[in-house]
Amino acid sequence: MTGVTQGVRPRGAGRAQLHETALRLFASDGVEGTSLQAIADDMGVTKAAVYYHYRSKDDLVLSVLAPVFTELDAIADRAAAHRSRPARLDEFVTGIVGLIVDNHSRFAVLVGDPYVERLLAAHHDLSGWWRRIVDEIVGAGADPLTQTAMLVFLTGMTAPLIKPPVAGLDAETQRAHLIECGRRILQIRRRPA
Amino acid sequence: MTGVTQGVRPRGAGRAQLHETALRLFASDGVEGTSLQAIADDMGVTKAAVYYHYRSKDDLVLSVLAPVFTELDAIADRAAAHRSRPARLDEFVTGIVGLIVDNHSRFAVLVGDPYVERLLAAHHDLSGWWRRIVDEIVGAGADPLTQTAMLVFLTGMTAPLIKPPVAGLDAETQRAHLIECGRRILQIRRRPA
DNA sequence: GTCTATAGAAGGATAGAC
DNA sequence: GTCTATCCTTCTATAGAC
Numbered sequence: 001m002t003g004v005t006q007g008v009r010p011r012g013a014g015r016a017q018l019h020e021t022a023l024r025l026f027a028s029d030g031v032e033g034t035s036l037q038a039i040a041d042d043m044g045v046t047k048a049a050v051y052y053h054y055r056s057k058d059d060l061v062l063s064v065l066a067p068v069f070t071e072l073d074a075i076a077d078r079a080a081a082h083r084s085r086p087a088r089l090d091e092f093v094t095g096i097v098g099l100i101v102d103n104h105s106r107f108a109v110l111v112g113d114p115y116v117e118r119l120l121a122a123h124h125d126l127s128g129w130w131r132r133i134v135d136e137i138v139g140a141g142a143d144p145l146t147q148t149a150m151l152v153f154l155t156g157m158t159a160p161l162i163k164p165p166v167a168g169l170d171a172e173t174q175r176a177h178l179i180e181c182g183r184r185i186l187q188i189r190r191r192p193a
Numbered sequence: 194m195t196g197v198t199q200g201v202r203p204r205g206a207g208r209a210q211l212h213e214t215a216l217r218l219f220a221s222d223g224v225e226g227t228s229l230q231a232i233a234d235d236m237g238v239t240k241a242a243v244y245y246h247y248r249s250k251d252d253l254v255l256s257v258l259a260p261v262f263t264e265l266d267a268i269a270d271r272a273a274a275h276r277s278r279p280a281r282l283d284e285f286v287t288g289i290v291g292l293i294v295d296n297h298s299r300f301a302v303l304v305g306d307p308y309v310e311r312l313l314a315a316h317h318d319l320s321g322w323w324r325r326i327v328d329e330i331v332g333a334g335a336d337p338l339t340q341t342a343m344l345v346f347l348t349g350m351t352a353p354l355i356k357p358p359v360a361g362l363d364a365e366t367q368r369a370h371l372i373e374c375g376r377r378i379l380q381i382r383r384r385p386a
Numbered sequence: 387g388t389c390t391a392t393a394g395a396a397g398g399a400t401a402g403a404c
Numbered sequence: 405g406t407c408t409a410t411c412c413t414t415c416t417a418t419a420g421a422c
Contacts, residue, residue, distance in 0.1 A: 014405090030307030032225040035397060049406050051399070111352075112305055114223030130356070148359050148370040149377070156349025156378075159304075165327060165340040177341040184342070184377045185349075207387075228415060242388050244417070 015053050017043065023064050027105035031061055031115035058119060062126075065116065068106045071099050072129050080136045086188055088137050093153070093182035100157050101175050108158045130154075146186070153185045208246055210236060216257050220298035224254055224308035251312060255319075258309065261299045264292050265322050273329045279381055281330050286346070286375035293350050294368050301351045323347075339379070346378045 021042050025034040036057060040047045054060040075095035082088045100107055110116060120127040134140065138150050157178065166174060182188075214235050218227040229250060233240045247253040268288035275281045293300055303309060313320040327333065331343050350371065359367060375381075 028307070029311070030223065030225055032223055033307055033311075036399090037397070045405095046407060047398085048400090048408080052405060055399095057398070114221070114226055114306075118222070118226075144359070144362055144366065145370045145373060148367075149374050151352060151356055151359060152349035152371070152374045152378075153345075155352035156345035159344060159348035163323070163344055165337065166344060169337055173337065174341075177338045178345070180338060181342050181345045181378055184380060185345075185374055187377060229417090230415075238387090239389060240416085241390080241418090245387060248417095250416070 018050065018053055018060075019064055022060055023105050023109070026061070026064065026109045026113070031109065031113050036060075061116065061119060062123070065106065065110055068099070068103065068110050069126060069129070071103070075099065076129070076132055076136060085139060089186050090183070090188045092133070092137050093179060093186065093188065096154070096157060097175055097178040097182060100178065101171055111155065111158050149185050149187075153182050156181070156185070207242075211243065211246055211253075212257055215253055216298050216302070219254070219257065219302045219306070224302065224306050229253075254309065254312060255316070258299060258303055261292070261296065261303050262319060262322070264296070268292065269322070269325055269329060278332060282379050283376070283381045285326070285330050286372060286379065286381065289347070289350060290368055290371045290375060293371065294364055304348065304351050342378050342380075346375050349374065349378070 018039070022034070022039050025039055025042065029038075036047050036050050040050050043049075050060070054063060075092065078095060079088045079092040082091055133150065133154075134142070134147060138146055166177070169177070183190075211232070215227070215232050218232055218235065222231075229240050229243050233243050236242075243253070247256065268285065271288060272281045272285040275284055326343065326347075327335070327340060331339055359370070362370070376383075
């Protein structure tokens with residue numbers, strides 16, 4: 001899906017490739033550690049070419065992250081539709097793991113990067129998703145242990161795919177293992193109806 | 194031992210306070226997002242004063258992180274001393290949670306910061322601790338699910354204390370909840386002998 | 387132990403040619 | 405849509421006075 005649709009490009013690849021390059025560098029070096037110069041160099045263009053597509057670095061960062069907000073909303077919607085909490089939690093875990101496996105870098109940058117954290121604090125309309133998860137999925141008045149467990153789950157999902165022991169597994173195995181971890185943390189017995 | 198800054202430290206209160214300030218800013222803004230200027234400003238001194246204590250930024254970062262390596266080694270030692278795997282895992286979980294609750298910022302910066310990740314890749318003598326955990330605590334030939342669970346646990350421990358729902362709890366409650374999360378992830382039934 | 391001053395490199399961002 | 409060239413700011417790091 002993300003692939004090399006542009007193939008070997010002598011010049012002028014456009015936004016899609018820029019997105020892809022930026023995300024890769026953000027994930028490996030951190031947002032603050034990735035200069036627009038580095039992105040331009042990686043693509044074989046100049047900084048000015050990057051500024052043609054995005055007004056600022058923050059603009060680029062938010063643009064790269066945007067898809068994950070849409071996904072998170074969709075996941076939260078699907079989960080919130082269930083009546084019982086175990087069902088909501090399981091739907092949520094499954095959804096998040098799917099997001100991670102298909103879209104790991106984006107999620108890791110969103111949850112883990114200090115630059116992004118500050119950026120979203122400014123755009124507070126984008127930073128309410130954690131509140132929503134607690135309120136609608138876990139339940140607003142949930143006990144602290146369950147809230148803690150949800151937090152550990154969400155944070156815990158960010159690293160696994162890039163580290164040695166897990167990185168080598170195929171996608172379906174990763175998916176199954178991560179879902180199992182989520183069910184353990186949140187104590188979901190099995191797939192509830 | 195790397196001999197980064199070590200040797201003598203007969204200085205005044207300057208170093209301790211510098212350590213503390215740097216760690217706080219590293220944790221909140223990321224290492225790359227924290228300039229030596231910002232550290233100096235926060236302490237009410239100049240950059241040059243910081244350079245009197247540390248030869249470079251990397252030197253400062255490694256010095257700030259150093260205590261956590263000592264702690265991790267001690268925790269791994271205590272855990273590895275147990276014969277049964279459940280006992281090793283439980284000792285490890287308890288130790289890590291203790292480290293987190295008492296020393297959260299340092300651990301979070303160590304595990305989560307991209308700058309630190311690159312820095313440790315260079316000093317590869319300091320980055321072997323994850324390997325050690327897998328080999329000695331989980332067991333070298335452990336199944337991928339257990340290895341994944343350990344990774345999720347370690348990563349999951351980095352966020353909780355600073356986020357709203359958990360940050361407000363008292364230390365003992367945090368400790369208990371985090372230990373419970375660890376036991377769930379790693380499926381440790383109870384405190385084994 | 388801390389300061390002023392500054393070198394030298396790198397980063398974000400803009401203007402205007404093609 | 406991409407380029408060259410440039411501006412201004414900030415960063416790491418050093419030199420030398422007090």
